[in-house]
Amino acid sequence: MTTRDRLIYLPLGGAGEVGMNAYVYGYGPKNNERLILVDIGVTFPDMDGTPGIDLITADISWLEKRRDRLDGIFITHAHEDHVGGLGHLYSRLKAPVYARDFTARIAAKKMMEAGQPVDKIITLGKGEVVELGPFKVSFLPIAHSLPEASSMLIETPAGRLLHTGDFKLDMAPGVGDPFDEDLYRSLGDKGVDVMVSDSTNIFSPHPGRSESSLPQAITDLVKGAPGLVVATTFASNVARVRTLAKAARAAGRTVCLLGRAMQTMVRTATEAKLLHDFPLVVSAEEANEIPRENLMLIVTGSQGERRAASAQLARGSYLGFSLKEGDLFLFSSMTIPGNERDVLRIVNALSEKGVDVADNSQGIYHVSGHANRPDLERMHELVRPNVLIPMHGEHRHLRQHAMLAQKRGMISVIAPNGTMLDLTGPEPKVVEHVDTGRLYIDGSAIYGAMDGVVRERIKMALNGMVLITLVIDEEGQPLGDPWADCSGLARQGRSNRALNEVIEDELAEELERTGRKVLASDDRLTEVIRRRVRNCCVDEIGKKPEVMVVISRLSDA
Incomplete structure (x- = not known):
């Protein structure tokens, strides 16, 4: 067959x-x-x-x-x-x-x-x-x-x-x-x-609209802005970056591109001979010398990415630029589902500065x-x-x-x-x-x-973490008391004492009655310690954290 x-x-x-x-x-x-x-x-x-x-x-x-x-x-x-x-x-x-x-x-x-x-x-x-x-x-x-x-x-x-x-x-x-x-x-x-x-x-x-329907609306918006204008879009949307840059020039403004991805895309499109009439742009250093009312920045970060230029401008400053009351920030983009909260965080931060924000809610600044x-x-x-x-x-x-x-x-x-x-x-x-x-x-x-890496990371974020360090001597007995280091947890609990000190005391008490067979097994000893730490944290702060146990045995050296 x-x-x-x-x-x-x-x-x-x-x-x-x-x-x-x-x-x-x-x-x-x-x-x-x-x-x-x-x-x-x-x-x-x-x-x-x-x-x-x-x-x-x-x-x-x-x-x-x-x-x-x-x-x-x-x-x-x-x-x-x-x-x-x-x-x-x-x-x-x-x-x-x-x-x-x-x-x-x-x-x-x-x-x-x-x-x-x-x-x-x-x-x-x-x-x-x-x-x-x-x-x-x-x-x-x-x-x-x-x-x-x-x-x-x-x-x-x-x-x-x-x-x-x-x-x-x-x-x-x-x-x-x-x-x-x-x-x-x-x-x-x-x-x-x-x-x-x-x-x-x-x-x-x-029916979808053409990129050619945007230039006049964007130009009119930029012409009416009294201060600095900042616009963001997808870095790869070379046609939109060109539309924004030409609108800036039509409004009598100098153009500066901020963001490595956007600069790479424009440079690559130029090298491929696809951009024949892109307006002249200046460097960030040169742009810092130009009056605000004569400048337009085209920046990355239309989806609220924390490290992109848009987010950094919203938080404070970026490459010497900062925004203030009366400036205009244009989102010439759509928000990809899932990114709404990140974009809204930037919009609110800009609003707190008194910056006017324009977006595509009216359907005229993006296609x-x-x-x-x-x-x-x-x-x-x-x-x-x-x-x-x-x-x-x-x-x-x-x-x-x-x-x-x-x-x-x-x-x-x-x-x-x-x-x-x-x-x-x-x-x-x-x-x-x-x-x-x-x-x-x-x-x-x-x-x-x-x-399981991401799952563990989420657990630590949700529950906090306690690191326990314990030394076992040559005789198989604890050498001193264990140490507890707490991360992402309240410093004090119901007893009004430092949480790490409460944990250390509880573990010292637990180890005093732990038998030799358990002390000789890393796995069994780790389980005993984890259970006691979690129970202690539930009593003190109502949380059951992730617990990492490090056991060092002198006899293993």
Whole structure:
């Protein structure tokens, strides 16, 4: 019996969430398919659920075990949720990386920062076809909120697939490729079996607006400001940064860019010859010499990131700049769900300084980079796929997009992270569920959710910690009393004595009646100490802290 070849789709990240995109396609005999990966992005942590973590990526363990079958990694565009994991995870996959020029330049910086080989990145022109095993893959230009975003045409012996990537229907995006209806109509004329589509704005009922609709409103706002003007947006949104800079110049102001990520994106877009008319900018040192009413700062931190320029300006000062009453701060961005509290913290801090804050609540200072519901419907009409698989969105987005497709006569199934679909037949079938999760990038370390590091960190944050140090002499007896060091706990409890002293006294009493067998076993002695410390803390302060016990044995020296 021979095993038939099959075409599979497996999202490891990005399906059931916004961010952390990683999609696997495969073709070949069952469990021996040749594979490609589309995007390898990150999402961002929060102090409640992932305290201290730097970045989060999809868990690629399933793909890593099969990397001998991975023919290539394709990056659709240069947003962090699509390319941000490349440098961190490349050593686990070690496959050639394909991208268009601007994206390839950003990807190269990611690889260089992580000490990975930049020469593994291969730059493709739009429409250029690369053949990898059973796949013929090409990047097709599509409009988004940064230059050279691409959809991907994936041709296989089992059919033609269109992976849209992130997109919008913008005919005048300012920087980058406009949406080309003729291109996608001709694609539909030739036949598309499956379209895997962005679903982010499925709940937005009105057609999306163009980047070209913003300049006049922003210019008018800046012209009416009496003091210093500061504007923030996504660093990667080069077209928006250009719009802001040109509005500043139209209002007679000098422009200064603050934030490494924003400066990198503008410099890279210029090197790629995508920015031909970006206004002249000055350095922070030069800007400090310019009168406030003649200056506009364009800064990073639109999502409330604590270390970014926006947050630092809200808290006090940044690179010699500070804000005061009568200044204007513009959020030319949307707030990603989950970041509302961080952004609001900055808004309130600015308000306390008397700074006027403008945002997109009136819908005039920002446009989304994703297709709204009518635009998604237009894409359906142009491409006319037999099957639509929604991606890039929370489960509610995927479900709504699938329902929309079904109403329009298409076959559609929901495939959240870890759901493997067989796309070979007339209808997709769920054939396997793969364990998926998250990898945490914590400084230079990378570990999984099941490693327990984050869980322990949360426990310490919630409950505090007590460190107990105990020395056992050569005779197996305690050498003096144990020491207690308390962190994140009240200094005194119900007895009105120092908490650490109460703990030390209780432990000294406990150890006096502890037998030799327990004293001889680190594990049993540790358990006795932990139990007594927790009981003591409950009595004193009503908390049961995490307890770490360090036992030193002189006989072990």
